[in-house]
Amino acid sequence: MIAATISFLALLAVYVFYNFEELMQEVYKMDLLAFGKNIIILYLCMVGAYGIISYALYATRYSRAKKNLRNYYNSLKKLAGMYEK
Secondary structure, eight states: OHHHHHHHHHHHHHHHHHTHHHHHHHTTTSOHHHHHHHHHHHHHHHHHHHHHHHHHHHHHHHHHHHHHHHHHHHHHHHHHHHHHO
């Protein structure tokens, strides 16, 4: 979530710097509260999407790693059994 926040802030800064002249001309005409709400909504959508994608990706990786670890322990048990004989 920290990486998503930093990425969002970087993208917001790029947007502001790119459209700085237009924003400065429209600052008195625009509804700043609505503009702030739109930014917060975009932030929450971005962080939410990042969280869902991250959860799905790492849950899949975790289940694969757990399966591989189970196979590794079974192989170790077989190897230990061979040394005991």
